[in-house]
Amino acid sequence: MANSAVGVIFSNVHDENIPELSRHRTMASIPFGGRYRLIDFSLSNFVNSGITTVGIVTKYNYQSLMDHLGSGKDWDLARKDGGIILLPPYSDETDAPYTNRLEALKGITGFLNHRNEEYVVISDCDVIARVDIADIIRYHEEKGADITMTYIEEEAPIQSGYFMTLTPDEEGRVTGVKINPHLKQKTKCNVYANIMVIGREFLINIIQDAVTRGLSSFGKDILAKNVEGLRIYGYAFKGYCASIDSLEKYYAHSMELLDKNVRDELFGARDIYTKVRDSAPSKYSDGAVVKNSLISDGCEIEGTVENCILFRGVKIGKGSVVKNSIIMQDSVVGSSVTLDCVITDKNAVIRDRRHLAGCAELPYFIAKGRMI
Amino acid sequence: MQRKKECVAMLLAGGQGSRLYALTNNIAKPAVAFGGKYRIIDFPLSNCINSGIDTVGVLTQYEPLELNEYIGNGQPWDLDRSFGGVHILSPYQAKKKSSWFEGTANAIYQNLAFMQKYNPEYVLILSGDHIYKMDYAAMLKAHKATGADCTIAAIEVPMKEASRFGILNTNEDGSIYQFEEKPKQPKSNLASMGIYIFTASKLFKYLTEDDANPNSSKDFGKDVLPAMLNAGEKMFSYRFSGYWKDVGTISSLWESNMDLLGDDPAFDVSDPDWKIHSRNPLAPPEYIGDKAQVGNSLISLGCEIEGKVEHSVLSSNVVVEEGAEVVDSVLMAGSVVKKGAKVVYSIIDENTVVEEGAVVGEDKEKNAGIAVLGRNITIGAGAKVAGGQILDKDYKGE
Numbered sequence: 187m188a189n190s191a192v193g194v195i196f197s198n199v200h201d202e203n204i205p206e207l208s209r210h211r212t213m214a215s216i217p218f219g220g221r222y223r224l225i226d227f228s229l230s231n232f233v234n235s236g237i238t239t240v241g242i243v244t245k246y247n248y249q250s251l252m253d254h255l256g257s258g259k260d261w262d263l264a265r266k267d268g269g270i271i272l273l274p275p276y277s278d279e280t281d282a283p284y285t286n287r288l289e290a291l292k293g294i295t296g297f298l299n300h301r302n303e304e305y306v307v308i309s310d311c312d313v314i315a316r317v318d319i320a321d322i323i324r325y326h327e328e329k330g331a332d333i334t335m336t337y338i339e340e341e342a343p344i345q346s347g348y349f350m351t352l353t354p355d356e357e358g359r360v361t362g363v364k365i366n367p368h369l370k371q372k373t374k375c376n377v378y379a380n381i382m383v384i385g386r387e388f389l390i391n392i393i394q395d396a397v398t399r400g401l402s403s404f405g406k407d408i409l410a411k412n413v414e415g416l417r418i419y420g421y422a423f424k425g426y427c428a429s430i431d432s433l434e435k436y437y438a439h440s441m442e443l444l445d446k447n448v449r450d451e452l453f454g455a456r457d458i459y460t461k462v463r464d465s466a467p468s469k470y471s472d473g474a475v476v477k478n479s480l481i482s483d484g485c486e487i488e489g490t491v492e493n494c495i496l497f498r499g500v501k502i503g504k505g506s507v508v509k510n511s512i513i514m515q516d517s518v519v520g521s522s523v524t525l526d527c528v529i530t531d532k533n534a535v536i537r538d539r540r541h542l543a544g545c546a547e548l549p550y551f552i553a554k555g556r557m558i
Numbered sequence: 559m560q561r562k563k564e565c566v567a568m569l570l571a572g573g574q575g576s577r578l579y580a581l582t583n584n585i586a587k588p589a590v591a592f593g594g595k596y597r598i599i600d601f602p603l604s605n606c607i608n609s610g611i612d613t614v615g616v617l618t619q620y621e622p623l624e625l626n627e628y629i630g631n632g633q634p635w636d637l638d639r640s641f642g643g644v645h646i647l648s649p650y651q652a653k654k655k656s657s658w659f660e661g662t663a664n665a666i667y668q669n670l671a672f673m674q675k676y677n678p679e680y681v682l683i684l685s686g687d688h689i690y691k692m693d694y695a696a697m698l699k700a701h702k703a704t705g706a707d708c709t710i711a712a713i714e715v716p717m718k719e720a721s722r723f724g725i726l727n728t729n730e731d732g733s734i735y736q737f738e739e740k741p742k743q744p745k746s747n748l749a750s751m752g753i754y755i756f757t758a759s760k761l762f763k764y765l766t767e768d769d770a771n772p773n774s775s776k777d778f779g780k781d782v783l784p785a786m787l788n789a790g791e792k793m794f795s796y797r798f799s800g801y802w803k804d805v806g807t808i809s810s811l812w813e814s815n816m817d818l819l820g821d822d823p824a825f826d827v828s829d830p831d832w833k834i835h836s837r838n839p840l841a842p843p844e845y846i847g848d849k850a851q852v853g854n855s856l857i858s859l860g861c862e863i864e865g866k867v868e869h870s871v872l873s874s875n876v877v878v879e880e881g882a883e884v885v886d887s888v889l890m891a892g893s894v895v896k897k898g899a900k901v902v903y904s905i906i907d908e909n910t911v912v913e914e915g916a917v918v919g920e921d922k923e924k925n926a927g928i929a930v931l932g933r934n935i936t937i938g939a940g941a942k943v944a945g946g947q948i949l950d951k952d953y954k955g956e
Contacts, residue, residue, distance in 0.1 A: 219843070220842065220843035221859075449842065453841070456841050462838040464833050466593075466827040467593070467827075467858040467872075467873075469819075469856055470853060470855050470856075471821060471854060472821075472853050475851075477850065478846070478847060479846050480843040480844070480845050480846075481845075481846060481857070482859070483858065491846075
């Protein structure tokens with residue numbers, strides 16, 4: 187059944203929520219969880235649900251994403267028919283590259299026209315969850331829906347940026363869609379979890395219709411204004427779901443991975459795929475002290491590491507104490523360094539005897555390749 | 559123009575490895591796990607691709623299922639090619655006769671057609687029993703420079719062990735004047751590493767002659783190399799001085815794993831200039847818990863460590879529960895050491911479970927030997943497995 191769906195991943199949306207990490211890359215290629223990029227979770231959801239054609243909509247800064255994806259073979263998506271298809275922005279003399287989701291969708295109508303699957307599943311990259319997409323499609327068919335939107339129950343308003351809330355009735359039919367609703371205090375809301383199922387031909391039709399009518403927003407003009415005319419259904423997602431809309435949230439959700447229950451839910455079946463790098467197993471030297479931490483392959487640890495997430499190829503020198511920190515790929519921490527609540531991007535170098543600290547609400551961020 | 563490959567590698571991977579006992583009950587020796595995430599065959603395959611040799615025939619015979627599956631299409635080693643790449647070569651049925659591979663030379667001879675398809679100038683013969691990093695391209699360069707018909711890689715071994723090897727007696731220029739297979743009174747300590755480069759035409763000629771010889775045991779060391787030398791072919795040694803270890807016994811497999819540990823390890827698998835490629839486990843980063851103590855060890859992806867791990871090598875998805883201890887040991891993928899259990903000076907194969915409070919192995923100093931647990935077995939709660947004991951079935955204790 188899931189073979190009758192094609193996946194579409196928006197790799198750039200919501201980049202602005204987390205400028206520190208998306209300065210040199212797309213939201214999709216933000217590193218997460220020691221050896222993954224955010225897109226790995228969406229891609230793995232597709233692959234594990236039997237969807238093997240995935241279009242990836244890009245806009246800018248997508249070199250790191252292309253490097254990560256390669257031919258798609260690490261997700262078993264190097265296929266003759268389908269597989270990973272990169273969809274860079276399309277523009278000509280009359281059209282500038284897209285500025286909103288609707289224009290982006292218009293730009294990929296060629297791709298959508300050439301497929302013959304019945305459904306399109308649209309997913310953004312800022313949500314980390316293990317979702318059975320086949321189950322959402324089943325629900326979509328049962329309800330005879332035009333559009334099925336997944337949601338999670340969450341305290342809103344969310345810290346920053348754009349969010350959408352749904353009001354489903356008892357049957358699951360969505361009777362209200364609100365965009366950035368004004369809330370006086372923290373309220374439990376059904377927040378759209380950025381995964382949507384929609385008929386392929388239906389989607390092509392509404393895009394074309396919207397373009398001829400000069401509409402500009404998929405959320406405002408199509409979803410919010412047509413809850414009566416369209417059969418929109420909400421699919422409640424109950425599992426672990428982390429949406430990343432700020433550096434603070436990025437930090438908090440990363441640290442949640444130190445909880446066994448969260449790890450079991452995300453990785454329990456060991457089927458989150460990612461690019462492999464052929465690093466050696468991590469090496470713990472005689473004086474190493476490691477507590478409550480996730481350590482990826484290729485690390486060399488000589489110091490103390492507590493409550494941390496270490497990405498691939500990280501080195502922690504002798505006498506250093508690194509706590510509550512996220513150290514990304516190939517970063518080097520010298521000797522006698524102390525770090526507390528620090529996030530280093532890739533290839534950062536922290537020289538001997540430096541002492542840096544942030545706090546959980548405002549982790550100290552060290553940019554890619556910086557030397558301190 | 560007909561496409562060709564300058565050099566084709568043939569990797570002998572059919573050996574049973576009977577001296578690894580329970581570890582090779584159901585798998586061929588080259589498929590045995592090593593160094594956390596690797597298998598023995600990763601080393602020659604990585605050496606090939608790192609040396610620019612992209613056509614490799616892997617000759618299998620004993621329990622090939624797991625090895626075949628592991629190699630697959632060769633993609634982890636970048637050996638999935640439309641011309642060349644890695645190919646599994648199993649014994650086959652032919653119109654006139656069908657037979658198992660009899661001896662190393664016969665295995666290669668039966669696959670003459672595979673080699674000839676690539677019209678190579680040179681053939682590299684390898685075995686799947688050793689842990690080492692070697693640039694075969696440099697050896698090939700030497701082979702061309704000396705104009706040899708056959709070049710044999712050689713390493714100096716301690717004189718007292720020399721009688722276990724094929725020994726090369728050489729002139730000053732490295733040319734070989736005598737080849738002795740496991741001599742009782744070795745004249746030199748220069749041992750053959752079982753790595754040969756042949757000029758292809760000579761190899762094909764001597765293999766064909768060897769096959770026709772009813773008195774031959776169809777072995778490179780015993781038959782083909784002596785025959786070439788007797789016929790006056792140009793044979794040279796190629797000296798290798800790096801790390802090279804036969805992991806054909808329980809103790810050498812254990813030692814070689816331990817050689818990866820320490821600040822300045824005898825053998826370094828994390829060399830960025832000579833990557834060891836392997837099929838990677840699909841697993842999240844390892845988790846080291848609050849009460850864990852991990853020192854002087856290699857730990858792989860997917861492990862969950864809550865206990866003590868000291869001077870050990872752990873493959874992927876190994877679980878060491880709270881209060882458990884693992885010392886001086888090699889734990890292969892998916893093995894589990896439950897609460898309060900102790901594993902000392904042991905090798906534990908895949909998916910084997912040591913239940914709560916059980917004790918496996920004895921301190922190295924007691925000289926009782928290495929305890930070995932085969933795959934998919936369970937050691938019952940509180941059971942004791944003595945040092946040097948080898949088990950391949952569930953064990954509940956006395």
